[in-house]
Amino acid sequence: MATKIATRETDERFGYQSFSIGEFTFSRDEYFAYIHWPTGQHVMSVDAFLRALQRDVAWDFFYGIVNFDNVLGTMNHYGKVDLFAGRFNEAYRKAELDHQETFVTEQIRPLFKSMLSDWTNEGFDPFASPAETGTAFGSKHGNNDEAVTRRRVTAERMVAVPGDEALRTDDNGHPINRQFADVAQDEPELHPAPGYENEVCGFNLFAYLSRSQVTWNPSVVAVCKESLYCPTTEEYILPIMHGNDRVEWFIQLSDEITWDVEDRETGAKRAKVVMRAGDVAAMPADIRHQGYSPKRSMLLVWENASGDIPEMIAQGKIPTVPVTF
Numbered sequence: 001m002a003t004k005i006a007t008r009e010t011d012e013r014f015g016y017q018s019f020s021i022g023e024f025t026f027s028r029d030e031y032f033a034y035i036h037w038p039t040g041q042h043v044m045s046v047d048a049f050l051r052a053l054q055r056d057v058a059w060d061f062f063y064g065i066v067n068f069d070n071v072l073g074t075m076n077h078y079g080k081v082d083l084f085a086g087r088f089n090e091a092y093r094k095a096e097l098d099h100q101e102t103f104v105t106e107q108i109r110p111l112f113k114s115m116l117s118d119w120t121n122e123g124f125d126p127f128a129s130p131a132e133t134g135t136a137f138g139s140k141h142g143n144n145d146e147a148v149t150r151r152r153v154t155a156e157r158m159v160a161v162p163g164d165e166a167l168r169t170d171d172n173g174h175p176i177n178r179q180f181a182d183v184a185q186d187e188p189e190l191h192p193a194p195g196y197e198n199e200v201c202g203f204n205l206f207a208y209l210s211r212s213q214v215t216w217n218p219s220v221v222a223v224c225k226e227s228l229y230c231p232t233t234e235e236y237i238l239p240i241m242h243g244n245d246r247v248e249w250f251i252q253l254s255d256e257i258t259w260d261v262e263d264r265e266t267g268a269k270r271a272k273v274v275m276r277a278g279d280v281a282a283m284p285a286d287i288r289h290q291g292y293s294p295k296r297s298m299l300l301v302w303e304n305a306s307g308d309i310p311e312m313i314a315q316g317k318i319p320t321v322p323v324t325f
């Protein structure tokens, strides 16, 4: 594939850079992000844009589709990425205003990182809940590279197994979040047989999650072959509409999340799922979804990370749902 030009230039009015890749251009002012492509243009509130961009960058384009809203988004081909406008929006498709270009990941990743860094002002943390961060708006002032480049925690086996991410405590800078003040902090009692002290391990997942300062950012706490346990703490709105390329399971560990589930291709509404503590749901591989969490809650996302799944689903070799009733 021919490499497409990526450029940036400073916009004198507000101090931000404008970016272009292929035939897409991105610019921002005090309140909005503007996206142009040959057949159309789009505007988003810049706080929502940055929250979505932050996830796309931090998750390296994630599984399947990251819709920033119902127009703009990326689709991951694991090595290449489609950047699209209106592709999964029936009205844009019918009006032939949709546009899509494919980039090698090495090319679009640095552009997205630069845009996230340049457009994030001092005091705004796109990973934080709106109640726990400053504003994204205004003309350019400072940056928050410390926040936007933070890495998500990834265990090799399971948190607490020797050699893996240490448990978090007040002492190493991870205080209990204001909304989880009631979460018990005691650790499980372990009684391994002599000789197995390094192999039988346990930790208090609720206590661990109560110390997460980010929202809508699954961390990997246990890995068993392709099975990833990715719990996360949620407050306000999932900043992206995720278009799945595989089935994923949700286990609501605390409180409540409402999910809007839409057809992956057209955006037509398919379901509203209200999940309360203890509820389990499987999200099909042909939908997109966005969650609403009125109070900070804990959610376990269970993923099968196998690289073969998207192809098997696309070819109809495996179903888009885990169970047929």
Ligand code: PHB
Pocket (backbone or CB within 6 Å): 215, 216, 217, 218, 232, 234, 238, 241, 242, 248, 299, 301
């Ligand atoms: C998802 O799209 O499945 C997803 C992403 C981030 C979360 C939770 C769920 O925090």
Ligand code: FE
Pocket (backbone or CB within 6 Å): 242, 243, 244, 248, 283, 289
């Ligand atoms: Fe998802």
